[in-house]
Amino acid sequence: MGAGRILGPQRRNLWFWVFVGPFVVGLGLFTYVPLAWSVYLSFFDAHNTVSPSGSDFVGLGNYGAMLGDGAFLSSLGTFLVFTAFIVPATYALSLGLALMVNRLRIAQAFFRSVFFLPTACSYVVAAVIWKLSIFNGVRFGLANTVLGWLGGGSGDIAWLSTTDPPWYWLVIVTVRLWLQAGFYMILFLAGLQRISPQLYEAAAVDGARPGWQTFRHITFPQLRATSVAVVLLLVINAFQAFDEFYNLLSDARGYPPYARPPLVYLYYTALGQDQNLGLGSAGAVILALIIAVATVLQARWFGLGRTRED
Amino acid sequence: MTGIERRRLLAAGGGAALAGLVSACGANTGRGGGGSGSGISQWYHQYGEPGTAQAVKRYAAAYKKAHVSVQWRPGDYDRQTAAALLTDSGPDVFEVNGPLLDQIQGGQVVDLTAEVEPVKDDFNQAVLAPKIWQGKIWGIPQVIDMQMLYYRKSALKDAGVEPPSSVDELVDAAGKLTTKKSKGLFLGNDGGVGVLSGTPLFAAGLSLIDEDGKVGFDDPAAARVLGKIRQLYADKSLLLGAPTDWSDPAAFLQGLTAMQWSGLWALPQIKKALGDDFGVLPFPKEGSGGKPAVPVGAYGSAVSARSKRKAEAKAFAKWLWVERTDFQQDFALSYGFHIPARISLAKKAKQLQEGAAADAVRFATEHGHAEPLLWTTADRTAYQDALSRIIKDGANPETELKGVVRKVNAELQRVKRT
Numbered sequence: 001m002g003a004g005r006i007l008g009p010q011r012r013n014l015w016f017w018v019f020v021g022p023f024v025v026g027l028g029l030f031t032y033v034p035l036a037w038s039v040y041l042s043f044f045d046a047h048n049t050v051s052p053s054g055s056d057f058v059g060l061g062n063y064g065a066m067l068g069d070g071a072f073l074s075s076l077g078t079f080l081v082f083t084a085f086i087v088p089a090t091y092a093l094s095l096g097l098a099l100m101v102n103r104l105r106i107a108q109a110f111f112r113s114v115f116f117l118p119t120a121c122s123y124v125v126a127a128v129i130w131k132l133s134i135f136n137g138v139r140f141g142l143a144n145t146v147l148g149w150l151g152g153g154s155g156d157i158a159w160l161s162t163t164d165p166p167w168y169w170l171v172i173v174t175v176r177l178w179l180q181a182g183f184y185m186i187l188f189l190a191g192l193q194r195i196s197p198q199l200y201e202a203a204a205v206d207g208a209r210p211g212w213q214t215f216r217h218i219t220f221p222q223l224r225a226t227s228v229a230v231v232l233l234l235v236i237n238a239f240q241a242f243d244e245f246y247n248l249l250s251d252a253r254g255y256p257p258y259a260r261p262p263l264v265y266l267y268y269t270a271l272g273q274d275q276n277l278g279l280g281s282a283g284a285v286i287l288a289l290i291i292a293v294a295t296v297l298q299a300r301w302f303g304l305g306r307t308r309e310d
Numbered sequence: 311m312t313g314i315e316r317r318r319l320l321a322a323g324g325g326a327a328l329a330g331l332v333s334a335c336g337a338n339t340g341r342g343g344g345g346s347g348s349g350i351s352q353w354y355h356q357y358g359e360p361g362t363a364q365a366v367k368r369y370a371a372a373y374k375k376a377h378v379s380v381q382w383r384p385g386d387y388d389r390q391t392a393a394a395l396l397t398d399s400g401p402d403v404f405e406v407n408g409p410l411l412d413q414i415q416g417g418q419v420v421d422l423t424a425e426v427e428p429v430k431d432d433f434n435q436a437v438l439a440p441k442i443w444q445g446k447i448w449g450i451p452q453v454i455d456m457q458m459l460y461y462r463k464s465a466l467k468d469a470g471v472e473p474p475s476s477v478d479e480l481v482d483a484a485g486k487l488t489t490k491k492s493k494g495l496f497l498g499n500d501g502g503v504g505v506l507s508g509t510p511l512f513a514a515g516l517s518l519i520d521e522d523g524k525v526g527f528d529d530p531a532a533a534r535v536l537g538k539i540r541q542l543y544a545d546k547s548l549l550l551g552a553p554t555d556w557s558d559p560a561a562f563l564q565g566l567t568a569m570q571w572s573g574l575w576a577l578p579q580i581k582k583a584l585g586d587d588f589g590v591l592p593f594p595k596e597g598s599g600g601k602p603a604v605p606v607g608a609y610g611s612a613v614s615a616r617s618k619r620k621a622e623a624k625a626f627a628k629w630l631w632v633e634r635t636d637f638q639q640d641f642a643l644s645y646g647f648h649i650p651a652r653i654s655l656a657k658k659a660k661q662l663q664e665g666a667a668a669d670a671v672r673f674a675t676e677h678g679h680a681e682p683l684l685w686t687t688a689d690r691t692a693y694q695d696a697l698s699r700i701i702k703d704g705a706n707p708e709t710e711l712k713g714v715v716r717k718v719n720a721e722l723q724r725v726k727r728t
Contacts, residue, residue, distance in 0.1 A: 048392065048412050071695065137499070137551015138566055139491070158550030161499055163702040251555055253504025257695035258702075268691065275392060275412070276688070 038281040046278035062282035071257065072283060075265040076290070082261060083238045085173045090234055091227075094181045098188030099215075112189065116182040123179060123243035130175045131248050135159040160248060168249070168259050175244050180237070184230050191226030195219065228302040235298065239291050242267070262287050349377030350623050353394075353404035355387035355609075359645040369630055369637045376622050378403075395419075398616055402623040405452060405609045411683050411725055414443045419612045420620055423447045425628040432652045436678035437608035443683055449610025450631040453641060453648035454656075456606045456674045457505065457573045459591040460559070460580060465492075465568040473589060477513065477538050477596040484547035487568040493549035496567040498556035501543050503698045505556050505571055506593075507690070510535045512603035512679040514596040518689075519682045523722065528715045533707035535596040536700050543701045559583075574670050578647050581666070590666045592673045606678035608651050649674055684725065692717040 007014050037050070042062050044052035066072050101111050118126075134142045137158030144157060159167045199218050208214050242263045249256055255264060262283070270280020354366055363382050370378035381401065383390055388407060394400035395418045409419045423446045430438070433451055441449040461473060469487050474480040484494030498505045508518045508527075514535040517526030542548050549570075552561040562570035563583045571593075580588055592602035611631045613623045630637060635655055642650040643661050649671055650656050662671045681690075696714045699705040 048416055049396070132553050135551075136553050138549070138553070141551070156493075158499075161501055161550035161702070164704075251498070251500060251504055252557070253498075253500075253507075254691065254694055256500060256503065256698050256702075258698070271389070 038284055041278050042281035042285050044278045046276070046281075048275045048277075050277060052278070056278075058278070062279050063286065065279060066282045066286060071260070072262070072265060074257075075260050075262045078259055079239065079241070079261045081169070082172070082241060082259075083235060085169060086176055086238055087231060087234045089173060089177055090181055090184060091230060093177060094184035094230070095188050095223075097181060097185040098192055099219075101185065102189055102192045112186070115185055118179050118181075119183040121179060123175075124247050126175050126179055127244040127247035130171055130244075131160065135171045137161060163258055166258070171248060172244060172259060175248070176241075180234075184234070187226055187230055188223065191223045192219070195222045231302070232295075232298060236291075236295070239294075349379055350402045350619060350626055351379050351381060352626075353381045353383055353391065353401040355405065356382055356384040357646060362641075362645040365641060365645060369634070369641075372634075372637075373626055373629060375629075376619075376626060378626060395614060395616065398618075400614050400616060402617040402619055403611060403613055403627050406449060406612050407607075407609055409441070409448050409610060409612050411443065411686065414448050414683075415725070418615050419448050420615050420617075420624065421446045421448065422450060422613065422624065422627065425624055425632060426450055429632055429652070432654050434606070434608075434649075434651055434653060434656075434675065434678065436606050436674075436680050437651060440607075440680050440683045441610050449612040450627060451608035451610055451651035452631060452638075454606050454608050454651050454674055454678075455573060455575070455648055456604050456670060456678060457571060458604050458670060458673055459569055459571055459593065460562055460576070461569040461589055461591065462562070462584070463587050463589055469568075473591055474594050475602075476594050476600075477510070477535060480594050481538055481541050481545070481547070484542055484569065485545050488545075488547045492565055493567045494547040494569060495542060496549040496552065496556060496561050496570040497542075498571070499551055500698065501548055501550060501701045502539055502571070503694050503701060506539065506697070507605065507694065508679070508681065508685075509593045509603050509605050510539055510596065512605075512677075513593045513600050515599035515601060517679075517682070518693075519684045519718075519722075523684060523726075525715050525718050525722070527711065530708075531597055531599065532711055535600075536697065536707045536711070538596070539697075540701050540704060540707070544704065574649065575647050577666060577670065588666070590669050590673075592677050602673070602677045603679055604673045604677050606674050606680050608680075684722065686721050686725065689714075689718045689721050 008016075041050065041052070043057060043059060045056045045058050045061070046052040097115050101108060101115065104111060136144075137156060137160070138144070139148065139156050141159075143159065147157070157167060159171050162168070195218070199222070200214065203214055203218050204210075208217060240263070241261050245259060245261055245264050246255075246267075249259060250264075255268060266280050266283045266287070269283060270277050352366075352370060354363075357363070363380075366382075367380050370380045391400070391404055391406060392413075395413070406413075406419075413419055426433075426447045430447075434454055437451045437454055438447070441447055441451060465487060466473065466483070469483075471483045471486050472479070474483045480495070487494035511518065511527045511532055514531045516529055516532055520526035549561060549567040552566055554560040556571055557573055557576075559570065559572055559576040559580050561567050562572070563580065577590075592604045595602050611627050613620060613627055617623050635652065638650055638652065639655050639659060642648045642655070643659055647661075647667075649662065650659065653675070656662060656671050656675075661667060692714050696705075696710040700707045700710050
């Protein structure tokens, strides 16, 4: 009798736990426990240890140190600059590609695949190619060679080592642009193909000129849901940026103080030889809070999850 | 079915998972072959030169008093040892780029003073100093790595430039040697931030941490010499963004630069490619109180405090790195190209008696500076960040250095407290 109630009708409870249980355990063990542990560590002076003793308790000291740390604050600034570059750039490029590919009558599948292919490339590999062959600082580097043909520059711009002007942003943004534009193009293509042809016919009857006017009043508004998803994904991805920064700019002796996003900075603080796990955890918690707030605000702003009728 | 059965199901699943975890841990106990506790385990990081792995195994096999199993650890060795030292399955004897102050203070390595004492004066004092904390020795220096300035004789002659003997002359020479096709000087793709580190300060007669344990560069001379490195960058005399970094002589050999800062390890390759057309220099002196300087450092052999066979491990470390000078010499010179940490061996070595190699030994002995034990990673990061802003952004060296001095003072407080 009692057992029947626990199992639920048709043993649904049992089956629920059989399917969900392993994931709950995994999620708890590998996500929530480390998360909680990290919050715990952030209140301690934990050098070289994950189990600090009570005497190492420093209260909010690590948070104070992190928020007063110019390098950490500047890393947040770096992230903002990066987002300001990469989000609009990827949005415009992938939408442009989608519009072009969508109009193709022949070889559409070919071009769709070609533009999508870079998504399959690893960030590390792409970063290394960007650093060593395209944007290296010597005169036979690809970018410098092309500039030489065009007669521009002295032919030896050190792309990643120059801070004035900050050419490194060009390298960092283009590598990610190349890697991710194809993926978002696919999302936009799907969005475009869902727009009903009748809308275009009606617009044509009403006298809308093809081209900009149709795009402005039909296509773009109809892509609203896709656009919201794309922008959200882009911002979250930008928050997580690590691979290309690390592989482009770090060397055996460390990382330069410019173009250092929060994750890279925390990586060196917590996991470098310093092993300052308390301070690193405090930084991670601050970062997590910022991401949470930003995401909530963004969702509000765009009305994520709202239906058209709302 | 009952609730109990459900519980049993989950327990079985959990048990299987746990068994998997346990066996995964057991697969790599850090003790090769013979099961736990059957001998001494010794760790090395992966050396690039062929033959080194076979050599260290040969040394271990020659030790008769205990069975020594050697582990060759590729990958991020510093982090591997840092993690392993927290557990019981770590090495007994291991080489370490240190030991670091935090490791000594944390009681992770044992005191080796008694082992080293008889031959203490025979070690290169610059590399032995960072192994000493509160009068005790915590690691036995294995071999010395050093860096110096390589220059191409013919290029300097063509440009009518003498090998620079002061920082001003270096700035001048690098400017004159810079042509459309080649740069004057290569200090690494970051403009020298990483590899120079404290060397310009040493050359100005300063230090990172002085002998009294205080900041050693709170001095106008520090800002002056770093300003001159900025000058090199601003003059566009520095090679930046080369396909290989400073540690590889390729940029120098390909003629991308007339002078390059690199390690002693590059010497055989440069000699083979250029024959006699190259020379070596220390970092030139700066100002009237200055002296030429080269950075030196040594991996140390240390014994883990969690070892179950501390006495045997200490005896083995002593046997290999104090007594067996023949093995020490072989290790330093038969595979890679290093200076033996013992002065008597460095003097005896035939490969080090003439030409650039002899110069290198002289630089390391007379002008060698190692990073002090009290110079922590946080200090280094703060200093390198400031150096990067001085060199690349043209930031004011004095204000930048003031910030670093504050940071270093805070760190000194921290490490002295614990």
